[in-house]
Amino acid sequence: MRDLLSLQGLSIQTSSDKRSLTADVNISLVEGEALGIVGESGSGKTLTALSILGLLPRGVEVVSGEINFNGENLLSLEPERLREIRGKEISMVYQDPMTALNPVMTVGNQLLEVLDYHNHEVKNPESHVRESLIEVGIPDPERALKSYPHEFSGGMRQRAVIAMSLLLSPKLLIADEPTTALDVTIQRQILSLVSKQRSRRQMSMLWITHDLGVVANLVDRVAVMYAGRIVEVGTTKQIFNSPQHPYTQGLLASLPVASSRSRSRLASIPGVPPKPWLVGQSCSFADRCQFVQIRCRESLPLLDAQGSKSVACFYPIASST
Amino acid sequence: MTLVIDNVFKKYPIRQSKTVVNALNGISLNISKGQTLGIVGESGCGKSTLARLIVGLESPTQGAITWRDNVLLRGSKNQWRNHLSPAQLVFQDPYSSLNPRQRIGECIREVISAHNLRKKEEIDSRVTELLKVVGISEDMKNRYPHQLSGGQRQRVSIARALAAEPELIILDEPVSALDVSVRADVMNLLVDLRKEFGLTYLFISHDLSMVRHISDVIAVMYLGRVVELGTWDEVLDNPQHPYTKALIAAIPDHSQVGQMDLTVSLEGEVPSPTNIPLGCAFHVRCPIAVPNCSKMIPQLLPIKSSQSVACSEVVK
Amino acid sequence: MKREKNWVNYYLQSTSGIVGAVLVLIMITLSLISAFGLAPHDPLEQNPMDALQGPNGTYWFGTDQFGRDIFSRSIDGMRRSLSVALLSVGLATLFGVTLGVVGGYLGRWIDNIVVRTSDVIFAFPAILLALAIVNSLGNSWIDTSVAIAIVYTPIFIRVARGPVLSVKEMDYIKSARVLGYSSPRILGRHIMPNVFAPIVVQVALSLSWAILTESGLSFLGLGTQPPDASLGLMVSEAQALAAFAWWSLAFPSIFITIVVIGLNLVGDGLRDALDPARRSTS
Ligand SMILES: Nc1ncnc2c1ncn2[C@@H]1O[C@H](COP(=O)(O)OP(=O)(O)O)[C@@H](O)[C@H]1O
Ligand SMILES: Nc1ncnc2c1ncn2[C@@H]1O[C@H](COP(=O)(O)OP(=O)(O)O)[C@@H](O)[C@H]1O
Ligand SMILES: [Mg+2]
Ligand SMILES: [Mg+2]
Secondary structure, eight states: OOEEEEEEEEEEEETTTOOEEEEEEEEEEETTOEEEEEOOTTSSHHHHHHHHTTOOOTTEEEEEEEEEETTEEGGGSOHHHHHHHHHHTEEEEOSOHHHHSOTTSOHHHHHHHHHHHTTOOOSOHHHHHHHHHHHTTOSOHHHHHTOOGGGSOHHHHHHHHHHHHHTTOOSEEEEESTTTTSOHHHHHHHHHHHHHHHHHHTOEEEEEESOHHHHHHHOSEEEEEETTEEEEEEEHHHHHHSOOSHHHHHHHHTSOOTTOSOOOOOOOOOSOOOOGGGOOSSOTTGGGOTTOOHHHHHSOOOOEEETTEEEOOSSOOOOOO | OEEEEEEEEEEEEETTTTEEEEEEEEEEEEEETTOEEEEEOOTTSSHHHHHHHHHTSSOOSEEEEEEESSSOOOOSTTTTTTSOOSEEEEOSOTTTSSOTTSOHHHHHHHHHHHTTOSOHHHHHHHHHHHHHHTTOOGGGTTOOGGGSOHHHHHHHHHHHHHHTOOSEEEEESTTTTSOHHHHHHHHHHHHHHHHHHOOOEEEEESOHHHHHHHOSEEEEEETTEEEEEEEHHHHHHSOOSHHHHHHHHHSOOTTSTTTOOOSOSSOSOOOOTTSOOSSSTTTTTOTTOOGGGGTSOOOOEESSSSOEEOOTTTOO | OOOOOOHHHHHTTOHHHHHHHHHHHHHHHHHHHHHTTOSSSOTTOOOGGGTTOOSOSSSTTOBOTTOOBHHHHHHHHHHHHHHHHHHHHHHHHHHHHHHHHHHHHHOHHHHHHHHHHHHHHHHSOHHHHHHHHHHHHOSSHHHHHHHHHHHHHHHHHHHHHHHHHHHHTSHHHHHHHHTTOOHHHIIIIIIHHHHHHHHHHHHHHHHHHHHHHHHHHHHTTOSSOTTSOOHHHHHHHHTTTTTTOHHHHHHHHHHHHHHHHHHHHHHHHHHHHTOHHHHHHO
């Protein structure tokens, strides 16, 4: 199957002082696949997602690399064509649903505007919009259409945003920590809704989160990001059952296991993640790694493709399986 | 020493809309010395409100919070104003819990000197000792909070609480704002301190896996009341209240790849605390509700010696 | 560990801050020269023979229609403007900050009174209110200062009260209360240091507004009275002459502009320099 989306060597810097924020990010996604990007805050997940849609904030820019979507390089597209792709072929859901909705416009009008803006041919836009709200589990869609975003709870707002992002049946849904602000029971509802819609629509998904529990149960493949770089990629099973990068392994070991009966001491990773622009030509995890060798401080380990699994480490942990 | 929370209510009147937020609705709990009580519940269920009441920042609308045994008993109104509260608080947000213009050594020293907890000449070594205990080296004493990482700030907050030599330390979501790789460190520190000094904790979190990791006893809260109470393994392995069951089922578990059953365990959302359903507050979402549930508020009743549930369908 | 710089060092790294400070210092020096009677000419002395001369070796900024030296009058006007600005902003800071901090910290009815009163004062346009007060007080520079102080007090109430309200809600203040610290200690050691910076910045900015207000009052014929010099009054008097004696309007205007810009640059520089987080990241 061919790649729907691939980022190749994508590097993002601040425009003014050329600080490197992400470096050499490679990820790819085949049609229908769900890829999770996990990483701690500041590791560059949001910037990577925003760069795909050409929505990087002012002051940061892509300095090298390619973003290919469905055969087109998004970085060199006409703004016109890029706007067409946004929303219609790629849509995005953000962490804070309040900023994704216009506070002074009813939810119904915002949904209709999406159809209108993209000249979407539907016979009866109103009923199309109503159905989309029912699909995402909003009870009483009639009333919801006439409501303003502030009249919704956080969970309902996120549902409305998801309805909006699914309205034009995109090929790819990018979700940036969409459930981080929600309670677990509401998160579960949203996860269930998203996975149902995804399989129904055969949609691809890029799911960004710092919550390892969520990706373990939602996506097919996982990319682990650390200090602006992808340090490990693999299928969800590979990453969680036999992590090879010491960071991935440390991260997993540091989490208390909700279902286990014992309460052993948590493994911890000393120190804090470095600023990506201060790493230079060495492994960004070297200072915190318990297996560090001289080589790790002298050169930069790159993602090394071995089948579907790849790890940016000179001394990967031998897989247990 | 035992802290007794007896049928406490807290209502916040909202002037503009002429409504009342019922943050706590008759909550009763005991915490005894050396014990760690974990409180878990979704946002808005009243966890932080309870913490503020215990430390005396606010007073209950109704009910009493009292210390038994060798701790002074005081009236409820502003009980600890200008006195060192026997319960100290560690907040969630490491960025607002330390004075940005106070060096961290000074922050600890002030607690000791304001209440003359040590002789003048012993204060310096006490500050160093407290910082060391939480894993902050002495040479960082003169730093300002913004020169520390989130995890280090949380350590300083813990040291500040320890400096007051409290009977009880309330930890209100102490690791929720920290990065995943830093959480384990702070959790381990809390466990170590408890062992070393025999501390008593009230550990509050919305994250059941953290509560499970540290608590002896767990209380599950829903809309300002305790719906289930028991030892940590009872509550997690053998949950009885339908809400506890749903909460546990909803936690995404990283140790079981792809095993999570994504079908929804609990429909709907938590009702607004301005308009709490009559009877059992959970009955509108409850899978096992019967008509009677909307008539009477179920009391927390024991099903075993150590486990209690507030559900009239479970305790019959 | 990188030693953090103190705020003076940090301030001195900013070019605009230095430019601002230099401009303000020049104006202060000129005012002092005038105050000690060291001006090249007597600012009040009329020399009808020398009326309306352009700038030259004797009269650096030229003369007005009465033959008075515009340079000497300008620096005397600057002295007057700065004195009024300092006194009025000093008074406004003293009262405004005290009321704002007390109201914001204590809340309840005290805060209500403070806020209502300052709202009433705010409801009037500044210059109109100052006009009315000057009218009823008198025209001495102290009267003018008191008038401007009354007009600016609500600004300082707001400037102090806003940060107090937000700082009061911070967890470190809650923590201070749980630690049983007394109110004076909480105010003095935990609240004031965190509202100090916006107040200092406001002082610098208000000085420049006060200079403009004083000029405005004098321009309108209140405030400083002829024959005394004031920058506003000089601009007012020069209006009719400007067409054929540009210097009579230009130099006092340039003085006002320089001191206002200088104070604004100083205010901006202080804002950055007094923020400890900003100091250590650069
Ligand atoms: N507009 C911006 N200007 C400068 N730096 C930025 C900007 N946005 C983000 N950054 C920096 O880029 C890094 C990555 O940020 P982000 O992608 O938001 O991380 P994540 O989403 O993984 O938490 C961080 O160090 C952040 O401080
Ligand atoms: N000062 C206050 N005024 C009005 N409502 C409040 C106040 N403090 C808390 N609440 C409300 O009380 C409820 C309980 O809040 P809180 O104790 O913070 O919950 P939790 O800590 O469990 O998330 C929430 O609905 C919250 O909005
Ligand atoms: Mg992000
Ligand atoms: Mg809370």
